[in-house]
Amino acid sequence: MGFEVLFKGKNAIRLIAGLGIAMRISIISVAISIFLGIILGMLMSMKKPIINAIARVYLEIVRIMPQLVLLFIVFFGISKMTGLNLSAEASSIIVFSFWGTAEMADLVRGCLLSIPAIQYESSKALGMSRLQTYVYVIIPQIVRRLIPLSINLITRMIKTTSLVMMIGIVEVLKVGQQIIEANRKASPKAAFGIFAVIFLLYFLACWPISCLSRYLEKKWES
Amino acid sequence: MEEILRIDHLYKRxxxxxxxxxxxxxxxKGEVVVLVGPSGCGKSTLLRCINGLEDIQEGRVLLEGEVINPAGKTANKSRLKTGMVFQSYDLFPHKNILDNVILAPMKVQKRNRAEATEEALRMLDRVGLAERRDSYPRQLSGGQKQRVAIVRALMMHPEVLLFDEVTAALDPEMVHEVLNVILDLARQKRTMLIVTHEMAFAKAIADRIIFLDEGSIVEDSAPEKFFEAPETERARRFLSTFRYENVK
Structure with a gap:
């Protein structure tokens, strides 16, 4: 079945290290995206025409451009244009954060606008300050709506890191290809075994996050 | 009689x-004033001005001699002299009934949880909802939610209660249970300003009826007089919209 190549040399460890690189890129990008996305989403919910116009253009660019094209623009384009020598990993973090921030901001904006005005007013009528209203009434409601949505985004970002091998990062998928190439003669069926293992690795990376989301949704429902 | 609320030359645009x-x-103090009038006449806005939720262009609102200024630094404190209950069930959906009721007493008035809980349960019991303390708002009917909202407002010990069409969004069979709670408050001699379209209820509870039309007070009279012999043509026309011609 092609699983035997896994046990040759350091193949298994190399695969896991490859997953580690993919995870490092995702975790850093997700953290940046959540932070910047919340700020941008709050700015967008203020309904200021200039901010909204800029944000709309930004969101459209992110929606229209395939992530791979963005990766090429940043990694090849920017270094050619500016002479700045961005590493492949830095480029991919920039691209993933650029993408994640846009989507996160849109989610935050949607959640903020979905809180009815009466929630602010009734808090005010009870004498709560603006800060108290946000801390005890608004933010807890937003977090509850936001977490399932942002977890969907996070798992999509993790999966999409498989693209970074196109700019030369040796992450899990690239390691897999190298192993298959190297063992073409000895184990011609390696492709099946290796890709099955990669499937399993991605599953193990994303599944606990989905479980957490489901758990939180259940918990807040009751 | 002790004056508690005074509105002078209030203009709102x-x-x-x-x-x-x-x-x-x-x-x-202790008076129950019911505000009636066609929709859009400004009666809800008037309540919101008293609560300091709306800024006003001219005039002033005084509660116990203190000016309510929505933009002022003490706005949150002076607002506590009034308790407002809104038309839509505006409970906090992420908190259970007890936490809904004790949140503001704990955070705004800095009361301790045990003491606030004790009072909350006593008041919830009075509206027949003490056993629902751990339920969430979505598990309650509209009428139950509105009774909780009344308790939540009462917990802040306001001097004046403001009810803004609290039964307008309720099914008919639930209107009664909410209005009974308000009748109970009237028996306790609470000062209340009530906006409602329930004319039978207005007649039963009001010490005074204020009839508003197009942003002005058109009539201010005892309920018997208002319903039996209104002074103005506009009030007569308004009251006639609650009667139906017999066609059988």
Whole structure:
């Protein structure tokens, strides 16, 4: 079945290290995206025409451009244009954060606008300050709506890191290809075994996050 | 009689649209004032001005002699003299009934949880909902939610209660249970300003009826007089919309 190549040399460890690189890129990008996305989403919910116009253009660019094209623009384009020598990993973090921030901001904006005005007013009528209203009434409601949505985004970002091998990062998928190439003669069926293992690795990376989301949704429902 | 609320020459505009025009009103302690009038006449806006939720262009609102200024630093404190209950069930959906009721007492008045809980349970019991303390708002009916909202307002010990069409969004069979709670408050001699379309209820509870039309107070009279022999043509026309011609 092609699983035997896994046990040759350091193949298994190399695969896991490859997953580690993919995870490092995702975790850093997700953290940046959540932070910047919340700020941008709050700015967008203020309904200021200039901010909204800029944000709309930004969101459209992110929606229209395939992530791979963005990766090429940043990694090849920017270094050619500016002479700045961005590493492949830095480029991919920039691209993933650029993408994640846009989507996160849109989610935050949607959640903020979905809180009815009466929630602010009734808090005010009870004498709560603006800060108290946000801390005890608004933010807890937003977090509850936001977490399932942002977890969907996070798992999509993790999966999409498989693209970074196109700019030369040796992450899990690239390691897999190298192993298959190297063992073409000895184990011609390696492709099946290796890709099955990669499937399993991605599953193990994303599944606990989905479980957490489901758990939180259940918990807040009751 | 002790005067508790005084409104002097209040004007309120939205953009350039006048909503309230030269409103003058005094309410005494323990008085139940019912505001009626066609929709859009400004009665809800008037309540919101008293609560300091709306800024006003001219005039002033005084509660126990203190000016309510929505933009002022003490706005949150002076607002606590009034307790407002809104038309839509505006409970906090992420908190259970007990936490809904004790949140503001704990955070705004800095009362301790045990003491606030004790009072909350006593009051919830009075409206028949003590056993629902751990339920969430979505598990309650509209009428139950509205009773909780009343308790939540009462927990802040307001001097004046403001009810803004609290039964307008309820099914008919639930209207009764909510209005009974308000009748109970009237028996306790609470000062209340009530906006409602329930004329039978207005007649039963009001010490005074204020009839508003197009942003002005048109009539201010005892309920018997208002319902039996209104002074103005506008009030007669308004009251006739609650009667139906027999066609059988």
């Amino acid at each position: 939205f953009e350039d649209m006048p909503v309230l025009k030269d409103i003058n009103l005094t309410v005494n």
